[in-house]
Amino acid sequence: MADTKREIERKYESDDSGLPDLTGVAGVAGIVDKGTAELDATYYDTSDLRLAAASITLRRRTGGHDAGWHLKLPVGPGVRDEIQAPLSDTVPDELAGLVRARVREGQLVPVVRLRSDRDLRDLVAADGRQLAEVGVDTVRAERLFGGEGTAQWTEIEVELADGEDQRILDKVEKRLRKANVRPSKSASKLARALAETRGGHPRPKDEPAEPVTAGDHVLAYVRAQRDAIVDLDPAVRQDAEESVHDMRVATRRLRSTFKSFPKVLDRKVTDPIGDELKWLAGELGVGRDQEVLAERLDTVLDDLPATLVHGPIQDRLATWSKAEYGGARRRLLGVLDSARYLTLLDTLDAVVADPPVLKAAAKKPKKAKKPKKAEKVLAKAVRKDFAKVAALIEEAMEQPPGTDRDLGLHEARKKAKRTRYAAEAAGPALGSPAKALTKAMKSLQGLLGDHQDSVMVRVTLGELSAVAHAAKENTFTYGLLYGREERRAEEVEAALPEEWEAIKGSMDV
Structure with missing residues (x-):
C-alpha cells in the first residue's frame, strides 16, 4: 500500500564550494551532520513526456532511507504530494493508476537515470526537533530514452520538516542569497536533466493568446x-x-x-x-x-x-x-x-x-x-x-x-x-x-x-x-x-x- 506525504522544498544552484555557513539563521539552534547517501533513481515517463509536461515525476530509487517508488504530484510552487510504494521491478499498479489520465494507452518507459551523492544535514531548533533537512546533491544524469547524452551539476535542496512553519525556509533562503546562492531555474532534477541532455523535451502547455472572439x-x-x-x-x-x-x-x-x-x-x-x-x-x-x-x-x-x-x-x-x-x-x-x-x-x-x-x-x-x-x-x-x-x-x-x-x-x-x-x-x-x-x-x-x-x-x-x-x-x-x-x-x-x-x-x- 502506498504512503503519501506533503513535500515542501526549495532548490538552489550550487557550485563546488558546497553548502554556505547556515549557523545564525534565526530559529536554528544547531546543524546536525547526517553523512552522505548514494542515490540511484530511474525516472519513468511516456515517450512524449506527458508526465514531465504536467510537472509530475515518477521514479524508482535505491539508496537513502526511503528507497522505493516515488510519484510526485504538484500542489503549488515548491509544494508536491509524494506517494511512496515499496521497491519492485515494475511500476506499482497503484502509482500507474494515479497517472492513467495522463498516460492513457501509452507506455511508461525509463527516460532518465540520475545518480546523486547527497551530503545531508538537519537544521534543528533549541528543543532538538528537526526544522528542515538540507542536502547538497552532486548529480550525474544519463538520458535513457528519446535522446542521448549526459549532464552533471550540483544543487542544494532545503526540505521543510513535517509540521514545521514554512517561514524557516524564507530565513534559510535569505542566508543563501547573502552567500550568492540563487534559486534553481529548474523545478526538479528531472526537468534539468531533460533540458541538459540532447533529445525531446516535454510538449509545451497550451498558452492561448488573449481571447478576442x-x-x-x-x-x-x-x-x-x-x-x-x-x-x-x-x-x-x-x-x-x-x-x-x-x-x-x-x-x-x-x-x-x-x-x-x-x-x-x-x-x-x-x-x-x-x-x-x-x-x-x-x-x-x-x-x-x-x-x-x-x-x-x-x-x-x-x-x-x-x-x-x-x-x-x-x-x-x-x-x-x-x-x-x-x-x-x-x-x-x-x-x-x-x-x-x-x-x-x-x-x-x-x-x-x-x-x-x-x-x-x-x-x-x-x-x-x-x-x-x-x-x-x-x-x-x-x-x-x-x-x-x-x-x-x-x-x-x-x-x-x-x-x-x-x-x-x-x-x-x-x-x-x-x-x-x-x-x-x-x-x-x-x-x-x-x-x-x-x-x-x-x-x-x-x-x-x-x-x-x-x-x-x-x-x-x-x-x-x-x-x-x-x-x-x-x-x-x-x-x-x-x-x-x-x-x-x-x-x-x-x-x-x-x-x-x-x-x-x-x-x-
Missing part, C-alpha cells in the same frame, strides 16, 4: 474544465476530500458550456461529447449524492435532543452509509480505469486542439469603438439561459406544494447552474454584469439545492423507516426528522419569491 472566450473556459478533470483524477482515485465533487462540477461546467453556446461551438461535434460528460457526471454522482445525504442525516440527527432519539437509528444510518459508500467507491474506480473514460479524455483533448468553432463566432471586431461581436454573442447566450430559469421558477411556484413543485424547482436548480456556468465563461468579456449574475445564480442554486436535499432526505428516511419497521424497531425518530425536513422545504419555498425578485431586479447582462 466569442470562440476564444468559450474555448478558454472549455480548456480550463478539461484541465480540471485531468488534474483531479489522481485526487479522486485517492479519495481526497471534495475531489469527486470538484471533478463532477468541472464535468457539468463543460457539458453546460456546450449547451449554452450553440452559436459558438458546432453542436454536431459537442452533443455526443455532452452525452459522455453526462454519463461521467452520473457516475461521479453515485457516491457524491449518497455522501451529501449521509452528512445531512448525521447533522439533523445530531441536532435532536437525546430524549427524541428512539431506537438504533444511528447504527442503521452508519450501516446504510458504509454499504452505499463502499459500492459506489468500487464502481467509480472501475469507471476511471475504463476505456470509455479514457476515450472521453482523448476526445476533449481533440476539441481543445482542433476546436469546432462556428464561423460567425470566430470573427474579430472590425471597429474597436463599436460593441464587440464577442460580447453580443456571449450576452445573448447568457440571457437565453436566464430566461429558461425564470420560466421554470415561475411555473414551479404556480404549482401547489408537492411532487410537481418539487420537480419543477429541481429543474430550475439545474438551469440555474447552467446559467451560472455560462456567465462564468462570459465573465472576461462581459465584466461586472456577468460576475453579478454568476453570484446571483450561485445563491439561487444554493437555496434550491437545500430544497432538493430536503426532498431526497425524506425519500431516504422513508426507505430506512420501512426497513426499521420491518425489523420491529421504534420509528418515531424517522417520522420526526421527516417532519422537520418538510418544514425546511416550506421555509425555502417561502423565501424563494423575495430572492427571485431581487435577482430579476439586478439582471443587467
Whole structure:
C-alpha cells in the first residue's frame, strides 16, 4: 500500500564550494551532520513526456532511507504530494493508476537515470526537533530514452520538516542569497536533466493568446474544465476530500458550456461529447449524492435532543452509509480505469486542439469603438439561459406544494447552474454584469439545492423507516426528522419569491 506525504522544498544552484555557513539563521539552534547517501533513481515517463509536461515525476530509487517508488504530484510552487510504494521491478499498479489520465494507452518507459551523492544535514531548533533537512546533491544524469547524452551539476535542496512553519525556509533562503546562492531555474532534477541532455523535451502547455472572439472566450473556459478533470483524477482515485465533487462540477461546467453556446461551438461535434460528460457526471454522482445525504442525516440527527432519539437509528444510518459508500467507491474506480473514460479524455483533448468553432463566432471586431461581436454573442447566450430559469421558477411556484413543485424547482436548480456556468465563461468579456449574475445564480442554486436535499432526505428516511419497521424497531425518530425536513422545504419555498425578485431586479447582462 502506498504512503503519501506533503513535500515542501526549495532548490538552489550550487557550485563546488558546497553548502554556505547556515549557523545564525534565526530559529536554528544547531546543524546536525547526517553523512552522505548514494542515490540511484530511474525516472519513468511516456515517450512524449506527458508526465514531465504536467510537472509530475515518477521514479524508482535505491539508496537513502526511503528507497522505493516515488510519484510526485504538484500542489503549488515548491509544494508536491509524494506517494511512496515499496521497491519492485515494475511500476506499482497503484502509482500507474494515479497517472492513467495522463498516460492513457501509452507506455511508461525509463527516460532518465540520475545518480546523486547527497551530503545531508538537519537544521534543528533549541528543543532538538528537526526544522528542515538540507542536502547538497552532486548529480550525474544519463538520458535513457528519446535522446542521448549526459549532464552533471550540483544543487542544494532545503526540505521543510513535517509540521514545521514554512517561514524557516524564507530565513534559510535569505542566508543563501547573502552567500550568492540563487534559486534553481529548474523545478526538479528531472526537468534539468531533460533540458541538459540532447533529445525531446516535454510538449509545451497550451498558452492561448488573449481571447478576442466569442470562440476564444468559450474555448478558454472549455480548456480550463478539461484541465480540471485531468488534474483531479489522481485526487479522486485517492479519495481526497471534495475531489469527486470538484471533478463532477468541472464535468457539468463543460457539458453546460456546450449547451449554452450553440452559436459558438458546432453542436454536431459537442452533443455526443455532452452525452459522455453526462454519463461521467452520473457516475461521479453515485457516491457524491449518497455522501451529501449521509452528512445531512448525521447533522439533523445530531441536532435532536437525546430524549427524541428512539431506537438504533444511528447504527442503521452508519450501516446504510458504509454499504452505499463502499459500492459506489468500487464502481467509480472501475469507471476511471475504463476505456470509455479514457476515450472521453482523448476526445476533449481533440476539441481543445482542433476546436469546432462556428464561423460567425470566430470573427474579430472590425471597429474597436463599436460593441464587440464577442460580447453580443456571449450576452445573448447568457440571457437565453436566464430566461429558461425564470420560466421554470415561475411555473414551479404556480404549482401547489408537492411532487410537481418539487420537480419543477429541481429543474430550475439545474438551469440555474447552467446559467451560472455560462456567465462564468462570459465573465472576461462581459465584466461586472456577468460576475453579478454568476453570484446571483450561485445563491439561487444554493437555496434550491437545500430544497432538493430536503426532498431526497425524506425519500431516504422513508426507505430506512420501512426497513426499521420491518425489523420491529421504534420509528418515531424517522417520522420526526421527516417532519422537520418538510418544514425546511416550506421555509425555502417561502423565501424563494423575495430572492427571485431581487435577482430579476439586478439582471443587467
